[in-house]
Every structure is written in structure tokens, then in C-alpha cells.
Amino acid sequence: MIKTKITNFISGSIFLPNVRQLVAGLVRAMVKCYPIEILETLLPQTCESIEKILHKSEITLLNDHNGDLELTWYLVLFAELVQARGDILLIYQKMIKSIFHQCIRILHKDSYEAIAKAIQNLLRSLLNIYPMNYRLTREKLDEPFIDFLPIRIWGQNADFDQIQVQYHIPNVDEIDFVCDFVNTFIYSELTFLKENFLKVSKDERLRSLTVISSLAIGCFRIVSRIESKEVPNL
Known part of the structure; x- marks a missing residue:
């Protein structure tokens, strides 16, 4: 119930810069805890909102240094949502790439910084190696408190061989997504700079x-x- 109310509040609101980071932190925490549900609820709505804003006045917004408050907020929200697990992001691969294709050339500083952050978050999520379970005990933590009280194991030593921690290693699909994404955008930007370096403005560079x-x-x-060769006498 609480999660639903929070997601409805976030998806239907536009936040000013002074509270934007606070709400973004809340979204970040929710994405880490409930990645499947949060992306299913917020990501399609966020992408749809971004596309609607761009389609209204695409040329103006892409070259407008003043930016659009609503668009900037949705880009910040988008950057937080792509911090979900890589295997879940694969489901929305086409949707995510479409947003980057449409927004990669926005000149408004806050907006393109949000896009840049989204790029880092997306690639790091797809290439992240993380434990599947963070528990440092083999006890069943969902048992009634009468049978097992979690605070009684706080500070105790843990034998990692017995816990048998399982790690998620990026699979082939995640790595292919990263390679395709990087190849798509980095070469186009390098070509853009090479051919137009003296023609474009400082903001574009x-x-x-x-x-x-x-x-x-x-x-x-x-x-x-x-x-490289080993540096001697160190």
C-alpha cells in the first residue's frame, strides 16, 4: 500500500531542483529493494512522458539552453530507474535505447548531465557483479521471532564457506547490450566532435x-x- 502511494505520487509530480535530489534518493532506494515492481510501474510512464514533451516542441527543447523543468525532472527520474539489476533492464532494452536516442543531443546543462548520469548508471548496472543474497547467516530470517530473533546474531563471525554466497555475473545478453550501446553512441559523438569541433559552440562541445x-x-x-613494462626500483 505504501509503495503504491509513493509510486503514484512520484509519477504524477514534477519536482523543483531543491527537492529533486531528495526524491531521486527515495526512488534509488525503491529500485534497489523492488526493482521488478518499480520498473514495471514507473519506467514506461517516465519514458512516455519524456517522449510526449519532446514531440510537442522537439527542435526548441533540444537547442534550448534554458531547458524544460518537467523534462529535466523526468530525465533525473529515468537516470535513477536504470540503476536496477541488469537482467531486469534487458526487458526494457528497446525503450531505454529509444530515450537515449531522442535526448542525447539536448543542450540544457541539467538535462544532459542527467542523461550522462543515466549512461553511467545503466552501464554499471549491466556490468555489476553482486551477491544474490546479502545474508551472513544460514538461519531462516522469516521465521517467527519466538523461534529466531535476528538481533541475536548481530556481530557474530560468519563462515563464508558455509554460507556459500552466490554471485550474479553479467551474462552474454547484458554484455551485448553494453557493447551495442557504447558502439552506438560513443562513435557518433567522436565523429561529431571530429567533424564539427571548430563549428559548434562551447556548450555543444x-x-x-x-x-x-x-x-x-x-x-x-x-x-x-x-x-606495460613494470617500473623498476619502486
Whole structure:
């Protein structure tokens, strides 16, 4: 009930910059705890709202340095939603890529910074290695408190061999999504800078460099190590 009320409140509201980060933090926590339900509820609505705003005045908003308060909020919300688990993000792959294709060239600073953050969050989520279960005990935590009180195991040593922690390793589909995403956007931005570096404004160059930086940081986990000679006498 509480989760439903919060999602309805977030999806139907537009937040000013001074409260935007607070609400974004709330969304981030919900995505980590209930990724399937939250994405199913919020992601399609958020993407639809972004597309509606862009279709109303696409040319104006893409080149408007003042930006649009409503669009910026939905982009911030979008950036938080793509922090969900990689296997869940695969379900919405086409929807996610469509938003990036439409918004990657927005010149408003807050908006393209939200897009850059979304790029990093998306790539890191798809390449993340994480434990499937964070419990450090083999006891059943859902038992009645009469049979088992969780606070009694606080601070106790844990034998990781007995717990047998299982990790999620990015699968082939997640890695393919990352490679396709990076190849789609990083080469287009590099080509844009190479061909128009002296023609475009400083704001356009900064936007493009910000996007390239986010792409590089996001896919850093799958970049091969650079082989170099060992530095002697260290």
C-alpha cells in the first residue's frame, strides 16, 4: 500500500531542483529493494512522458539552453530507474535505447548531465557483479521471532564457506547490450566532435565530452588492461 502511494505520487509530480535530489534518493532506494515492481510501474510512464514533451516542441527543447523543468525532472527520474539489476533492464532494452536516442543531443546543462548520469548508471548496472543474497547467516530470517530473533546474531563471525554466497555475473545478453550501446553512441559523438569541433559552440562541445566521459566510465569494467613494462626500483 505504501509503495503504491509513493509510486503514484512520484509519477504524477514534477519536482523543483531543491527537492529533486531528495526524491531521486527515495526512488534509488525503491529500485534497489523492488526493482521488478518499480520498473514495471514507473519506467514506461517516465519514458512516455519524456517522449510526449519532446514531440510537442522537439527542435526548441533540444537547442534550448534554458531547458524544460518537467523534462529535466523526468530525465533525473529515468537516470535513477536504470540503476536496477541488469537482467531486469534487458526487458526494457528497446525503450531505454529509444530515450537515449531522442535526448542525447539536448543542450540544457541539467538535462544532459542527467542523461550522462543515466549512461553511467545503466552501464554499471549491466556490468555489476553482486551477491544474490546479502545474508551472513544460514538461519531462516522469516521465521517467527519466538523461534529466531535476528538481533541475536548481530556481530557474530560468519563462515563464508558455509554460507556459500552466490554471485550474479553479467551474462552474454547484458554484455551485448553494453557493447551495442557504447558502439552506438560513443562513435557518433567522436565523429561529431571530429567533424564539427571548430563549428559548434562551447556548450555543444561540453555536452559531447560529458557524454563520452560517461560512456568511458560506465564501461570501464570490461576494458582490457593496458599491458606495460613494470617500473623498476619502486
